[in-house]
Amino acid sequence: MINFDFHKYISKYVKKEDKEVYLEKAKEIKERFIHGDLAYWNELNSFISKKELIKLINITDYIRENCEVFLVIGIGGSYMGSKAIIEALSCPYDKKSPEIIFLGTNLSSEEYYETFKYLRDKEVIVNVISKSGNTLETSIAFSLVMDIMKKKYEKDVLKNRIIVTTDPLDGNLRELANKEDYVTFSIPKNIGGRFSLLTPVGLLPMSVAGINVAKLLEGAKDSFDKIDRAIEYAIIRDVLYNKNKIVEAFVVYNNKLSYFTEWLKQLFAETQGKDGKGILPISCVNTRDLHSLGQFLQEGNKIVFETVIGIEKDFKISLDQYDIELNSLNRIALDKVALAHDNGNTPSNIITIDEKNEHSMGELIHFFILSSIVGALLIDVNPFNQPGVEEYKRLIKSELK
Ligand code: PA5
Numbered sequence: 288m289i290n291f292d293f294h295k296y297i298s299k300y301v302k303k304e305d306k307e308v309y310l311e312k313a314k315e316i317k318e319r320f321i322h323g324d325l326a327y328w329n330e331l332n333s334f335i336s337k338k339e340l341i342k343l344i345n346i347t348d349y350i351r352e353n354c355e356v357f358l359v360i361g362i363g364g365s366y367m368g369s370k371a372i373i374e375a376l377s378c379p380y381d382k383k384s385p386e387i388i389f390l391g392t393n394l395s396s397e398e399y400y401e402t403f404k405y406l407r408d409k410e411v412i413v414n415v416i417s418k419s420g421n422t423l424e425t426s427i428a429f430s431l432v433m434d435i436m437k438k439k440y441e442k443d444v445l446k447n448r449i450i451v452t453t454d455p456l457d458g459n460l461r462e463l464a465n466k467e468d469y470v471t472f473s474i475p476k477n478i479g480g481r482f483s484l485l486t487p488v489g490l491l492p493m494s495v496a497g498i499n500v501a502k503l504l505e506g507a508k509d510s511f512d513k514i515d516r517a518i519e520y521a522i523i524r525d526v527l528y529n530k531n532k533i534v535e536a537f538v539v540y541n542n543k544l545s546y547f548t549e550w551l552k553q554l555f556a557e558t559q560g561k562d563g564k565g566i567l568p569i570s571c572v573n574t575r576d577l578h579s580l581g582q583f584l585q586e587g588n589k590i591v592f593e594t595v596i597g598i599e600k601d602f603k604i605s606l607d608q609y610d611i612e613l614n615s616l617n618r619i620a621l622d623k624v625a626l627a628h629d630n631g632n633t634p635s636n637i638i639t640i641d642e643k644n645e646h647s648m649g650e651l652i653h654f655f656i657l658s659s660i661v662g663a664l665l666i667d668v669n670p671f672n673q674p675g676v677e678e679y680k681r682l683i684k685s686e687l688k
Contacts, residue, residue: 288509288640288641288647288650289510289513289516289638289639289640289650289651289654290638290639290640290641291516291519291520291638292636292637293519293520293523293636293637295625295637296625296626296628296634296635296636296637297523297634299629300526300530300532300592300634301523301526301527301634305526306519306522306523306526309522309525309665312664312665313518313522316518316661316664316665317514317515317518320514320657320661321514325660327477328656328657328660329511329514331485331504331507331508333475333477334475334478334483334485334504334507335485335486335487335490339473339487340490340500340501340504342472343472343487343490343491343494343500344494344501346450346470346491347491347495350412350450351384351385351495353410353412353447353448354385354410354411354412354448355384355385355386355409355410355411356385356386356387356388356406356409356410356411356412357385357386357387357388357411357412357414357492357495358388358390358406358411358412358413358414358432359387359388359389359390359414359416359492360390360391360413360414360415360425360428360429360432361391361392361415361416361417361422361452361488362391362392362422362424363422363480363557363676364418364479364480364481364482364483364484364488364553364557365416365417365418365425365452365480365483366389366392366416366492367481367546367549367550367553368481368483368488368489368550369484369488369489369490369491369492369493370492370546371546371547371549371550372484372489372493372498372503372547372648372652373387373492373493373496373498374543374545374546374547375544375546375643375648376498376543376643376644376645376648377496377497377498379543383496383497385412385495387492387496388405388406390402390428390432391425391427391428391429392424393424394424394427399428403431403435406435411436411439412448412449413429413436413448413450414451414452414491414492415429415432415449415450415451415452415453415460416452416453416488417452417453417458417460418453418454418458418474418479418480418483418488419454419458420453420454420457420458420459420462421458421459423680436448436449446467449467449469449470450469450470450472450491451463451464451469451470451472452471452472452474452488452491453471453472453473454473454474454476455473455474455475455476456476472487472488472491473487474486474487474488479671479672479673481553481554481557481673482554482656482660484652484656485503485504485507485649485652485653490503490504498645499645500645502644502645502646502649503645503648503649503652504649505645505646505649506646506647506648506649506650506651506652506653507649507650507652507653508649508653509646509649510649510650510651510653510654510657511653513650513653513654513657514657514661516654517654517657517658517661518661520594520636520658521658521661521662521665522665523636524566524592524662525662525665525666527592527634528566528666531589532566532589532590532591532592532634533566533567533590534566534567534568534590534591535555535566535568535569535591535592535593535594536568536569536570536571536580536591536592536593537551537568537569537570537571537593537594538570538571538572538573538576538593538595538596538635539570539571539572539573539596540572540573540574540595540597540598540617540618540620540621541572541601541643542572542575543643544572544596544643545570547596547648548570548571548572549570551568551570551655552568552570554655554656554659555568555659556568557673557676558659558660558662558663558670558671559659559662559663559666559668559670560675561668561669561672561673561674561675562667564666564668565668566662569591571584571593573620573621573624574620577624581624584628584631584633585627585628586631589632589633591633592633592634592635592636593625593628593633593634593635593636594635594636594638595621595625595635595636595637595638596638596639596640596651597618597621597637597638597639597640598614598639598640598641599618599639599640599641599642600614600641600642601613601614601642601643602614621637625637
Protein backbone atom coordinates (compact mmCIF):
# COMPACT_ATOMS: atom_id res chain seq x y z
CA MET A 288 0.00 0.00 0.00
CA ILE A 289 1.21 3.54 -0.76
CA ASN A 290 0.82 6.30 1.81
CA PHE A 291 1.10 9.93 0.77
CA ASP A 292 2.12 12.82 2.97
CA PHE A 293 1.83 15.90 0.79
CA HIS A 294 1.23 18.08 3.81
CA LYS A 295 3.73 17.94 6.69
CA TYR A 296 6.74 19.36 4.86
CA ILE A 297 4.83 20.99 2.00
CA SER A 298 1.96 23.11 3.37
CA LYS A 299 4.32 25.98 4.25
CA TYR A 300 5.12 26.32 0.54
CA VAL A 301 1.91 25.19 -1.16
CA LYS A 302 -1.18 26.88 0.25
CA LYS A 303 -4.80 25.91 -0.27
CA GLU A 304 -5.33 28.95 -2.49
CA ASP A 305 -2.32 27.99 -4.64
CA LYS A 306 -3.99 24.64 -5.37
CA GLU A 307 -7.41 26.13 -6.04
CA VAL A 308 -6.15 27.80 -9.21
CA TYR A 309 -5.90 24.32 -10.75
CA LEU A 310 -9.43 23.15 -9.89
CA GLU A 311 -10.95 23.50 -13.36
CA LYS A 312 -7.97 22.07 -15.20
CA ALA A 313 -7.65 19.19 -12.73
CA LYS A 314 -11.32 18.33 -13.22
CA GLU A 315 -10.89 18.22 -16.98
CA ILE A 316 -7.79 16.02 -16.70
CA LYS A 317 -9.48 13.64 -14.28
CA GLU A 318 -12.42 13.28 -16.62
CA ARG A 319 -10.05 12.34 -19.45
CA PHE A 320 -8.55 9.59 -17.28
CA ILE A 321 -11.88 8.28 -16.03
CA HIS A 322 -14.10 8.39 -19.13
CA GLY A 323 -12.11 10.06 -21.89
CA ASP A 324 -9.23 9.56 -24.28
CA LEU A 325 -6.77 8.67 -21.46
CA ALA A 326 -8.93 5.99 -19.79
CA TYR A 327 -6.73 3.26 -21.30
CA TRP A 328 -4.03 4.12 -18.72
CA ASN A 329 -6.29 2.58 -16.10
CA GLU A 330 -6.82 -0.75 -17.86
CA LEU A 331 -4.39 -3.61 -17.45
CA ASN A 332 -5.27 -4.88 -20.89
CA SER A 333 -3.73 -1.72 -22.36
CA PHE A 334 -0.30 -2.87 -21.16
CA ILE A 335 -0.53 -6.59 -21.87
CA SER A 336 -3.35 -8.87 -22.99
CA LYS A 337 -4.18 -12.00 -20.96
CA LYS A 338 -3.06 -14.16 -23.89
CA GLU A 339 0.30 -12.40 -24.15
CA LEU A 340 0.79 -12.66 -20.36
CA ILE A 341 0.26 -16.43 -20.46
CA LYS A 342 2.69 -16.72 -23.38
CA LEU A 343 5.21 -14.64 -21.41
CA ILE A 344 4.92 -16.78 -18.29
CA ASN A 345 5.25 -19.97 -20.34
CA ILE A 346 8.32 -18.78 -22.20
CA THR A 347 9.91 -17.75 -18.89
CA ASP A 348 10.27 -21.46 -18.00
CA TYR A 349 11.84 -22.22 -21.38
CA ILE A 350 14.32 -19.36 -20.98
CA ARG A 351 15.26 -20.32 -17.44
CA GLU A 352 15.93 -23.91 -18.50
CA ASN A 353 17.86 -23.13 -21.67
CA CYS A 354 20.37 -20.39 -20.95
CA GLU A 355 22.92 -19.20 -18.46
CA VAL A 356 22.69 -15.59 -19.62
CA PHE A 357 19.55 -13.76 -20.66
CA LEU A 358 20.92 -10.86 -22.68
CA VAL A 359 18.54 -7.90 -22.81
CA ILE A 360 19.35 -5.37 -25.54
CA GLY A 361 17.65 -1.97 -25.36
CA ILE A 362 18.01 1.60 -24.15
CA GLY A 363 15.87 4.21 -22.35
CA GLY A 364 12.40 2.92 -21.65
CA SER A 365 13.34 -0.37 -23.28
CA TYR A 366 15.55 -1.43 -20.37
CA MET A 367 15.61 1.03 -17.49
CA GLY A 368 12.42 0.01 -15.70
CA SER A 369 13.07 -3.71 -15.67
CA LYS A 370 16.61 -3.15 -14.42
CA ALA A 371 15.20 -0.91 -11.68
CA ILE A 372 12.67 -3.47 -10.46
CA ILE A 373 15.06 -6.42 -10.72
CA GLU A 374 17.57 -4.49 -8.58
CA ALA A 375 14.87 -3.37 -6.16
CA LEU A 376 13.55 -6.88 -5.54
CA SER A 377 16.63 -9.12 -5.79
CA CYS A 378 19.50 -9.81 -3.45
CA PRO A 379 22.76 -8.73 -5.11
CA TYR A 380 24.59 -11.71 -3.62
CA ASP A 381 22.20 -14.38 -4.95
CA LYS A 382 23.83 -15.87 -8.00
CA LYS A 383 20.69 -16.45 -10.01
CA SER A 384 20.41 -18.50 -13.14
CA PRO A 385 20.04 -17.25 -15.73
CA GLU A 386 22.02 -14.15 -15.10
CA ILE A 387 20.41 -11.07 -16.66
CA ILE A 388 22.81 -8.82 -18.57
CA PHE A 389 21.71 -5.53 -20.13
CA LEU A 390 23.53 -4.33 -23.24
CA GLY A 391 23.07 -1.46 -25.68
CA THR A 392 22.88 1.38 -23.19
CA ASN A 393 26.05 3.05 -24.46
CA LEU A 394 28.70 2.90 -27.17
CA SER A 395 31.67 2.01 -24.97
CA SER A 396 33.76 -0.62 -26.75
CA GLU A 397 35.22 -1.67 -23.39
CA GLU A 398 31.78 -2.79 -22.18
CA TYR A 399 31.15 -4.72 -25.39
CA TYR A 400 34.61 -6.31 -25.38
CA GLU A 401 34.28 -7.50 -21.79
CA THR A 402 30.70 -8.69 -22.19
CA PHE A 403 31.48 -10.66 -25.34
CA LYS A 404 34.49 -12.27 -23.65
CA TYR A 405 32.29 -13.25 -20.72
CA LEU A 406 29.63 -14.71 -23.03
CA ARG A 407 32.13 -16.85 -24.96
CA ASP A 408 31.44 -20.10 -23.11
CA LYS A 409 27.90 -19.30 -21.91
CA GLU A 410 24.54 -20.47 -23.21
CA VAL A 411 22.74 -17.29 -24.24
CA ILE A 412 19.19 -16.25 -25.08
CA VAL A 413 18.76 -12.71 -26.42
CA ASN A 414 15.80 -10.40 -25.90
CA VAL A 415 16.11 -7.38 -28.18
CA ILE A 416 13.70 -4.60 -27.22
CA SER A 417 12.90 -1.54 -29.32
CA LYS A 418 9.54 0.01 -29.99
CA SER A 419 10.71 1.96 -33.04
CA GLY A 420 13.01 -0.83 -34.17
CA ASN A 421 15.62 1.68 -35.32
CA THR A 422 17.30 3.12 -32.21
CA LEU A 423 21.00 3.60 -32.93
CA GLU A 424 22.48 2.02 -29.79
CA THR A 425 20.08 -0.95 -29.87
CA SER A 426 20.70 -1.61 -33.58
CA ILE A 427 24.47 -1.57 -33.05
CA ALA A 428 24.30 -3.84 -30.00
CA PHE A 429 21.95 -6.27 -31.73
CA SER A 430 24.06 -6.53 -34.87
CA LEU A 431 27.25 -7.14 -32.84
CA VAL A 432 25.47 -9.74 -30.70
CA MET A 433 24.00 -11.47 -33.75
CA ASP A 434 27.50 -11.87 -35.24
CA ILE A 435 28.45 -13.75 -32.08
CA MET A 436 25.22 -15.74 -31.86
CA LYS A 437 25.58 -16.87 -35.48
CA LYS A 438 29.04 -18.22 -34.72
CA LYS A 439 27.81 -19.90 -31.55
CA TYR A 440 24.64 -21.59 -32.82
CA GLU A 441 23.37 -23.34 -35.96
CA LYS A 442 20.55 -21.51 -37.74
CA ASP A 443 17.72 -23.74 -36.44
CA VAL A 444 18.98 -23.49 -32.82
CA LEU A 445 19.60 -19.77 -33.11
CA LYS A 446 15.99 -19.16 -34.11
CA ASN A 447 14.86 -20.30 -30.66
CA ARG A 448 17.38 -18.09 -28.90
CA ILE A 449 16.21 -14.70 -30.15
CA ILE A 450 13.14 -13.00 -28.70
CA VAL A 451 12.01 -9.72 -30.18
CA THR A 452 9.91 -7.18 -28.26
CA THR A 453 8.73 -4.42 -30.57
CA ASP A 454 5.83 -2.62 -32.23
CA PRO A 455 2.94 -4.97 -33.03
CA LEU A 456 3.04 -4.21 -36.76
CA ASP A 457 5.74 -1.82 -37.91
CA GLY A 458 9.48 -1.25 -37.93
CA ASN A 459 12.69 -3.03 -38.89
CA LEU A 460 12.64 -5.38 -35.93
CA ARG A 461 9.07 -6.53 -36.59
CA GLU A 462 9.99 -7.12 -40.22
CA LEU A 463 13.09 -9.12 -39.26
CA ALA A 464 11.21 -11.17 -36.66
CA ASN A 465 8.53 -12.06 -39.22
CA LYS A 466 11.14 -13.03 -41.79
CA GLU A 467 13.21 -15.17 -39.38
CA ASP A 468 10.20 -16.51 -37.48
CA TYR A 469 11.53 -15.33 -34.08
CA VAL A 470 9.31 -15.40 -30.99
CA THR A 471 7.90 -11.90 -30.54
CA PHE A 472 6.14 -9.78 -27.93
CA SER A 473 4.27 -6.60 -28.73
CA ILE A 474 4.56 -3.14 -27.24
CA PRO A 475 1.07 -1.65 -27.54
CA LYS A 476 0.88 1.20 -30.06
CA ASN A 477 -0.32 3.77 -27.52
CA ILE A 478 2.22 2.98 -24.77
CA GLY A 479 5.52 4.81 -25.38
CA GLY A 480 8.95 3.55 -24.28
CA ARG A 481 9.25 5.16 -20.85
CA PHE A 482 5.72 4.07 -19.93
CA SER A 483 6.25 0.48 -21.07
CA LEU A 484 7.49 -1.15 -17.87
CA LEU A 485 4.16 -2.95 -17.39
CA THR A 486 4.21 -4.28 -20.98
CA PRO A 487 6.35 -7.22 -22.18
CA VAL A 488 9.26 -4.73 -22.38
CA GLY A 489 9.62 -4.86 -18.61
CA LEU A 490 7.62 -7.94 -17.74
CA LEU A 491 9.71 -10.52 -19.64
CA PRO A 492 13.13 -9.63 -18.16
CA MET A 493 11.55 -9.27 -14.72
CA SER A 494 9.80 -12.63 -15.02
CA VAL A 495 13.03 -14.34 -16.09
CA ALA A 496 14.71 -12.75 -13.06
CA GLY A 497 12.18 -14.49 -10.82
CA ILE A 498 9.93 -11.50 -10.14
CA ASN A 499 6.25 -12.39 -9.75
CA VAL A 500 4.88 -10.22 -12.54
CA ALA A 501 1.26 -11.15 -11.83
CA LYS A 502 1.63 -9.59 -8.36
CA LEU A 503 3.32 -6.53 -9.85
CA LEU A 504 0.39 -6.08 -12.23
CA GLU A 505 -2.06 -6.51 -9.33
CA GLY A 506 -0.23 -3.71 -7.52
CA ALA A 507 -0.47 -1.50 -10.59
CA LYS A 508 -4.18 -2.26 -10.77
CA ASP A 509 -4.60 -1.18 -7.14
CA SER A 510 -3.20 2.18 -8.13
CA PHE A 511 -5.86 2.76 -10.80
CA ASP A 512 -8.03 4.64 -8.32
CA LYS A 513 -5.14 6.88 -7.24
CA ILE A 514 -5.74 9.44 -9.99
CA ASP A 515 -6.70 12.07 -7.37
CA ARG A 516 -3.37 11.54 -5.64
CA ALA A 517 -1.51 11.69 -8.95
CA ILE A 518 -3.25 14.97 -9.76
CA GLU A 519 -2.56 16.39 -6.29
CA TYR A 520 1.13 15.50 -6.56
CA ALA A 521 1.32 17.01 -10.05
CA ILE A 522 -0.33 20.23 -8.82
CA ILE A 523 2.06 20.50 -5.85
CA ARG A 524 5.01 20.06 -8.21
CA ASP A 525 3.67 22.79 -10.47
CA VAL A 526 3.02 25.24 -7.62
CA LEU A 527 6.58 24.67 -6.38
CA TYR A 528 7.91 25.08 -9.92
CA ASN A 529 6.13 28.43 -10.21
CA LYS A 530 7.82 29.44 -6.94
CA ASN A 531 11.19 28.79 -8.58
CA LYS A 532 11.66 25.26 -7.18
CA ILE A 533 12.79 24.07 -10.59
CA VAL A 534 14.66 20.93 -9.51
CA GLU A 535 13.04 17.82 -8.02
CA ALA A 536 15.25 15.40 -6.10
CA PHE A 537 13.87 11.86 -5.95
CA VAL A 538 15.18 10.58 -2.64
CA VAL A 539 15.39 6.99 -1.40
CA TYR A 540 16.80 5.42 1.75
CA ASN A 541 17.72 2.03 0.29
CA ASN A 542 20.51 1.47 -2.26
CA LYS A 543 18.36 -1.08 -4.04
CA LEU A 544 15.98 1.68 -5.11
CA SER A 545 18.81 3.63 -6.71
CA TYR A 546 17.95 2.45 -10.24
CA PHE A 547 14.29 3.14 -9.55
CA THR A 548 15.25 6.81 -9.20
CA GLU A 549 17.01 6.52 -12.59
CA TRP A 550 13.72 5.28 -14.05
CA LEU A 551 11.90 8.21 -12.40
CA LYS A 552 14.40 10.67 -13.84
CA GLN A 553 13.83 9.29 -17.33
CA LEU A 554 10.06 9.21 -16.88
CA PHE A 555 9.77 12.83 -15.76
CA ALA A 556 12.55 14.34 -17.89
CA GLU A 557 11.31 12.89 -21.19
CA THR A 558 7.64 13.42 -20.40
CA GLN A 559 7.82 17.04 -19.24
CA GLY A 560 11.14 18.57 -20.29
CA LYS A 561 10.17 20.26 -23.54
CA ASP A 562 9.13 23.62 -25.01
CA GLY A 563 11.52 25.33 -22.59
CA LYS A 564 9.50 24.00 -19.62
CA GLY A 565 9.75 21.28 -16.98
CA ILE A 566 11.32 20.45 -13.64
CA LEU A 567 14.84 18.98 -13.72
CA PRO A 568 14.81 15.59 -11.94
CA ILE A 569 17.85 14.54 -9.92
CA SER A 570 18.26 11.76 -7.36
CA CYS A 571 19.69 11.10 -3.91
CA VAL A 572 20.36 7.74 -2.30
CA ASN A 573 20.47 8.45 1.40
CA THR A 574 22.02 8.51 3.80
CA ARG A 575 25.00 8.35 1.40
CA ASP A 576 24.10 11.54 -0.47
CA LEU A 577 23.50 13.53 2.70
CA HIS A 578 27.29 13.70 2.68
CA SER A 579 27.33 15.28 -0.78
CA LEU A 580 24.10 16.74 -2.23
CA GLY A 581 22.74 17.05 1.31
CA GLN A 582 24.87 20.15 1.86
CA PHE A 583 23.28 21.80 -1.19
CA LEU A 584 19.77 20.80 -0.16
CA GLN A 585 20.32 22.26 3.31
CA GLU A 586 22.12 25.50 2.50
CA GLY A 587 22.56 25.89 -1.25
CA ASN A 588 20.51 27.67 -3.91
CA LYS A 589 16.84 27.26 -2.97
CA ILE A 590 15.75 25.81 -6.32
CA VAL A 591 15.18 22.25 -5.14
CA PHE A 592 12.26 20.32 -3.66
CA GLU A 593 12.32 16.64 -2.76
CA THR A 594 10.05 13.68 -3.31
CA VAL A 595 11.07 11.02 -0.83
CA ILE A 596 10.17 7.34 -1.15
CA GLY A 597 10.34 5.48 2.15
CA ILE A 598 9.76 1.87 3.19
CA GLU A 599 8.01 1.18 6.50
CA LYS A 600 8.82 -2.50 7.14
CA ASP A 601 12.23 -3.97 6.47
CA PHE A 602 14.57 -6.65 7.84
CA LYS A 603 14.99 -6.78 11.60
CA ILE A 604 18.46 -5.87 12.78
CA SER A 605 18.79 -4.60 16.35
CA LEU A 606 21.12 -1.82 17.33
CA ASP A 607 21.52 -2.84 20.96
CA GLN A 608 23.60 0.17 22.00
CA TYR A 609 20.73 2.49 21.01
CA ASP A 610 17.94 0.03 21.83
CA ILE A 611 16.41 0.49 18.40
CA GLU A 612 15.89 -1.46 15.17
CA LEU A 613 18.11 -0.32 12.28
CA ASN A 614 15.07 0.13 10.06
CA SER A 615 13.37 2.36 12.64
CA LEU A 616 16.53 4.47 12.67
CA ASN A 617 16.42 4.68 8.86
CA ARG A 618 12.80 5.82 9.10
CA ILE A 619 13.75 8.42 11.74
CA ALA A 620 16.52 9.61 9.42
CA LEU A 621 13.99 10.11 6.61
CA ASP A 622 11.78 12.22 8.86
CA LYS A 623 14.54 14.24 10.49
CA VAL A 624 16.25 14.95 7.17
CA ALA A 625 12.94 16.21 5.78
CA LEU A 626 12.61 18.41 8.88
CA ALA A 627 16.19 19.67 8.60
CA HIS A 628 15.74 20.47 4.91
CA ASP A 629 12.43 22.16 5.67
CA ASN A 630 14.33 24.34 8.15
CA GLY A 631 16.59 25.18 5.23
CA ASN A 632 13.55 25.96 3.01
CA THR A 633 13.74 22.80 0.94
CA PRO A 634 10.29 21.15 1.01
CA SER A 635 9.61 17.40 0.78
CA ASN A 636 6.74 15.27 -0.45
CA ILE A 637 6.81 12.00 1.46
CA ILE A 638 5.59 8.81 -0.18
CA THR A 639 5.92 5.57 1.77
CA ILE A 640 5.18 1.94 0.98
CA ASP A 641 4.46 -0.58 3.73
CA GLU A 642 6.92 -3.09 2.35
CA LYS A 643 9.11 -3.37 -0.72
CA ASN A 644 7.60 -6.17 -2.80
CA GLU A 645 6.04 -6.79 -6.22
CA HIS A 646 2.68 -5.37 -5.20
CA SER A 647 3.97 -2.10 -3.78
CA MET A 648 6.44 -1.57 -6.61
CA GLY A 649 3.60 -2.11 -9.12
CA GLU A 650 1.56 0.53 -7.30
CA LEU A 651 4.46 2.99 -7.29
CA ILE A 652 5.19 2.44 -10.99
CA HIS A 653 1.65 3.15 -12.07
CA PHE A 654 1.25 6.10 -9.69
CA PHE A 655 4.36 7.80 -11.09
CA ILE A 656 3.39 7.03 -14.70
CA LEU A 657 0.03 8.74 -14.15
CA SER A 658 1.61 11.67 -12.30
CA SER A 659 4.16 12.30 -15.03
CA ILE A 660 1.41 12.45 -17.67
CA VAL A 661 -0.82 14.69 -15.53
CA GLY A 662 2.15 16.99 -14.83
CA ALA A 663 2.82 17.39 -18.55
CA LEU A 664 -0.84 18.18 -19.22
CA LEU A 665 -0.79 20.82 -16.47
CA ILE A 666 2.08 22.67 -18.17
CA ASP A 667 0.57 22.17 -21.63
CA VAL A 668 3.29 19.98 -23.10
CA ASN A 669 2.72 16.75 -25.00
CA PRO A 670 3.52 13.94 -22.51
CA PHE A 671 3.94 11.31 -25.19
CA ASN A 672 6.72 12.56 -27.45
CA GLN A 673 10.43 13.23 -26.94
CA PRO A 674 11.52 15.26 -29.98
CA GLY A 675 14.63 16.49 -28.17
CA VAL A 676 16.09 12.97 -28.14
CA GLU A 677 16.31 12.99 -31.94
CA GLU A 678 18.83 15.81 -32.37
CA TYR A 679 21.89 13.97 -31.04
CA LYS A 680 20.94 10.89 -33.09
CA ARG A 681 20.69 12.99 -36.25
CA LEU A 682 24.15 14.47 -35.65
CA ILE A 683 25.73 11.07 -34.95
CA LYS A 684 24.01 9.47 -37.93
CA SER A 685 25.35 12.25 -40.20
CA GLU A 686 28.84 10.83 -39.47
CA LEU A 687 27.85 7.26 -40.45
CA LYS A 688 27.81 5.77 -43.94
O1 PA5 B 1 10.49 6.89 -23.69
C1 PA5 B 1 10.95 6.71 -24.80
O2 PA5 B 1 10.22 6.64 -25.81
C2 PA5 B 1 12.43 6.51 -25.02
O3 PA5 B 1 13.16 6.59 -23.85
C3 PA5 B 1 12.67 5.15 -25.67
O4 PA5 B 1 12.30 4.14 -24.78
C4 PA5 B 1 14.14 4.98 -26.08
O5 PA5 B 1 14.54 6.04 -26.88
C5 PA5 B 1 14.30 3.67 -26.86
O6 PA5 B 1 13.43 3.66 -27.96
P1 PA5 B 1 13.06 2.34 -28.72
O7 PA5 B 1 12.29 1.46 -27.80
O8 PA5 B 1 12.26 2.78 -29.89
O9 PA5 B 1 14.35 1.69 -29.13
